[in-house]
Amino acid sequence: MSFDAKKYHSIYYIKHREEILANQKEYYKKNPWMNNYKKAKGRCQCETNKRYHRYGGRGIKFLLSVKDIKFLWFRDKGYLMKLPSIDRIYNNGNYSLSNCRYIEFEVNRELKKTHCKRGHLLKGKNIKIRKDGYRECKLCMKARRLENGKLS
Numbered sequence: 644m645s646f647d648a649k650k651y652h653s654i655y656y657i658k659h660r661e662e663i664l665a666n667q668k669e670y671y672k673k674n675p676w677m678n679n680y681k682k683a684k685g686r687c688q689c690e691t692n693k694r695y696h697r698y699g700g701r702g703i704k705f706l707l708s709v710k711d712i713k714f715l716w717f718r719d720k721g722y723l724m725k726l727p728s729i730d731r732i733y734n735n736g737n738y739s740l741s742n743c744r745y746i747e748f749e750v751n752r753e754l755k756k757t758h759c760k761r762g763h764l765l766k767g768k769n770i771k772i773r774k775d776g777y778r779e780c781k782l783c784m785k786a787r788r789l790e791n792g793k794l795s
Protein backbone atom coordinates (compact mmCIF):
# COMPACT_ATOMS: atom_id res chain seq x y z
CA MET A 644 0.00 0.00 0.00
CA SER A 645 1.38 3.33 -0.98
CA PHE A 646 1.39 6.24 1.38
CA ASP A 647 -0.97 9.02 0.28
CA ALA A 648 0.58 12.12 1.79
CA LYS A 649 -2.23 14.41 0.65
CA LYS A 650 -4.91 12.22 2.17
CA TYR A 651 -2.89 11.77 5.32
CA HIS A 652 -2.48 15.51 5.72
CA SER A 653 -6.17 16.22 5.22
CA ILE A 654 -7.05 13.64 7.88
CA TYR A 655 -4.42 15.14 10.12
CA TYR A 656 -5.83 18.60 9.41
CA ILE A 657 -9.42 17.65 10.22
CA LYS A 658 -8.33 15.96 13.43
CA HIS A 659 -6.13 18.82 14.60
CA ARG A 660 -7.93 21.73 12.96
CA GLU A 661 -8.48 23.77 16.10
CA GLU A 662 -4.93 23.33 17.22
CA ILE A 663 -3.51 24.20 13.79
CA LEU A 664 -5.64 27.34 13.51
CA ALA A 665 -4.68 28.43 17.01
CA ASN A 666 -1.02 27.93 16.18
CA GLN A 667 -1.44 29.92 12.98
CA LYS A 668 -3.13 32.75 14.84
CA GLU A 669 -0.36 32.79 17.40
CA TYR A 670 2.24 32.76 14.63
CA TYR A 671 0.74 35.76 12.82
CA LYS A 672 0.40 37.61 16.10
CA LYS A 673 4.10 37.14 16.72
CA ASN A 674 5.08 37.74 13.09
CA PRO A 675 2.48 40.25 11.84
CA TRP A 676 4.51 41.11 8.72
CA MET A 677 3.95 37.54 7.51
CA ASN A 678 0.34 38.42 6.87
CA ASN A 679 1.34 41.11 4.39
CA TYR A 680 4.02 38.83 2.99
CA LYS A 681 1.62 36.01 2.29
CA LYS A 682 -1.09 38.22 0.83
CA ALA A 683 1.20 40.21 -1.46
CA LYS A 684 2.90 37.03 -2.63
CA GLY A 685 -0.50 35.52 -3.38
CA ARG A 686 -1.55 38.53 -5.45
CA CYS A 687 1.59 38.18 -7.57
CA GLN A 688 2.03 34.45 -7.84
CA CYS A 689 -1.30 32.74 -7.35
CA GLU A 690 -3.36 32.82 -10.53
CA THR A 691 -6.53 31.95 -8.67
CA ASN A 692 -6.15 35.00 -6.42
CA LYS A 693 -9.02 37.44 -6.94
CA ARG A 694 -6.65 40.34 -7.44
CA TYR A 695 -4.03 38.50 -9.50
CA HIS A 696 -4.95 40.37 -12.71
CA ARG A 697 -3.88 43.63 -11.11
CA TYR A 698 -0.58 42.26 -9.83
CA GLY A 699 1.07 39.13 -11.18
CA GLY A 700 -1.21 39.32 -14.21
CA ARG A 701 0.27 42.65 -15.24
CA GLY A 702 3.86 41.66 -14.53
CA ILE A 703 4.32 42.75 -10.91
CA LYS A 704 6.85 40.41 -9.36
CA PHE A 705 7.13 39.50 -5.72
CA LEU A 706 10.83 39.78 -4.89
CA LEU A 707 10.73 40.29 -1.12
CA SER A 708 12.23 37.75 1.23
CA VAL A 709 10.86 37.20 4.72
CA LYS A 710 13.94 39.01 6.01
CA ASP A 711 13.20 42.01 3.74
CA ILE A 712 9.62 42.44 4.85
CA LYS A 713 10.60 42.09 8.49
CA PHE A 714 13.21 44.80 7.94
CA LEU A 715 10.57 47.12 6.41
CA TRP A 716 8.18 46.42 9.26
CA PHE A 717 10.67 47.65 11.84
CA ARG A 718 12.14 50.44 9.69
CA ASP A 719 8.70 51.97 9.01
CA LYS A 720 7.30 51.10 12.44
CA GLY A 721 4.45 48.98 11.16
CA TYR A 722 3.70 48.03 14.75
CA LEU A 723 2.55 51.61 15.42
CA MET A 724 0.02 51.56 12.57
CA LYS A 725 -3.69 50.92 12.90
CA LEU A 726 -3.76 48.76 9.82
CA PRO A 727 -0.26 48.33 8.38
CA SER A 728 -0.13 47.73 4.66
CA ILE A 729 2.74 47.21 2.26
CA ASP A 730 2.94 49.89 -0.43
CA ARG A 731 4.84 49.85 -3.69
CA ILE A 732 6.27 53.36 -4.09
CA TYR A 733 6.22 53.13 -7.89
CA ASN A 734 2.90 51.59 -8.71
CA ASN A 735 4.23 49.73 -11.75
CA GLY A 736 7.28 48.46 -9.88
CA ASN A 737 7.78 45.12 -8.21
CA TYR A 738 7.50 44.14 -4.60
CA SER A 739 11.19 44.68 -3.94
CA LEU A 740 13.10 46.02 -0.97
CA SER A 741 13.82 49.35 -2.63
CA ASN A 742 10.27 49.84 -3.91
CA CYS A 743 8.36 48.93 -0.77
CA ARG A 744 7.39 50.59 2.47
CA TYR A 745 4.84 50.15 5.20
CA ILE A 746 2.09 52.73 5.37
CA GLU A 747 -1.39 52.94 6.86
CA PHE A 748 -3.95 51.04 4.84
CA GLU A 749 -6.15 54.13 4.51
CA VAL A 750 -3.27 56.18 3.12
CA ASN A 751 -2.33 53.35 0.80
CA ARG A 752 -5.85 53.24 -0.59
CA GLU A 753 -5.86 57.01 -1.08
CA LEU A 754 -2.59 56.82 -2.98
CA LYS A 755 -3.99 54.29 -5.43
CA LYS A 756 -6.77 56.63 -6.51
CA THR A 757 -6.16 58.18 -9.90
CA HIS A 758 -8.94 60.79 -9.66
CA CYS A 759 -10.42 62.98 -6.93
CA LYS A 760 -14.08 62.87 -5.86
CA ARG A 761 -14.99 65.42 -8.53
CA GLY A 762 -13.11 63.53 -11.22
CA HIS A 763 -9.98 65.65 -11.59
CA LEU A 764 -6.86 63.72 -12.48
CA LEU A 765 -4.63 63.25 -9.43
CA LYS A 766 -1.30 63.61 -11.14
CA GLY A 767 1.79 65.82 -11.19
CA LYS A 768 1.14 69.48 -10.41
CA ASN A 769 -2.47 68.92 -9.38
CA ILE A 770 -1.41 67.12 -6.21
CA LYS A 771 -0.66 68.65 -2.85
CA ILE A 772 0.79 66.17 -0.37
CA ARG A 773 -0.30 66.77 3.19
CA LYS A 774 1.85 66.05 6.20
CA ASP A 775 -0.08 62.88 6.99
CA GLY A 776 0.67 61.51 3.52
CA TYR A 777 -2.76 62.12 1.99
CA ARG A 778 -2.94 63.82 -1.38
CA GLU A 779 -5.23 66.71 -2.11
CA CYS A 780 -6.57 67.86 -5.44
CA LYS A 781 -5.36 71.39 -6.15
CA LEU A 782 -8.21 72.12 -8.57
CA CYS A 783 -10.69 71.31 -5.83
CA MET A 784 -8.73 73.36 -3.29
CA LYS A 785 -8.84 76.30 -5.70
CA ALA A 786 -12.57 75.83 -6.29
CA ARG A 787 -13.15 75.76 -2.53
CA ARG A 788 -11.18 78.95 -2.08
CA LEU A 789 -13.23 80.69 -4.76
CA GLU A 790 -16.51 79.47 -3.26
CA ASN A 791 -15.50 80.60 0.20
CA GLY A 792 -14.38 83.93 -1.21
CA LYS A 793 -17.72 84.52 -2.88
CA LEU A 794 -19.72 83.52 0.18
CA SER A 795 -17.89 85.67 2.69
Ligand SMILES: [Zn+2]
Pocket residue numbers: 759760761762763780781782783784
Ligand atom coordinates in the same frame (compact mmCIF):
# COMPACT_ATOMS: atom_id res chain seq x y z
ZN1 LIG B 1 -10.57 67.66 -7.70
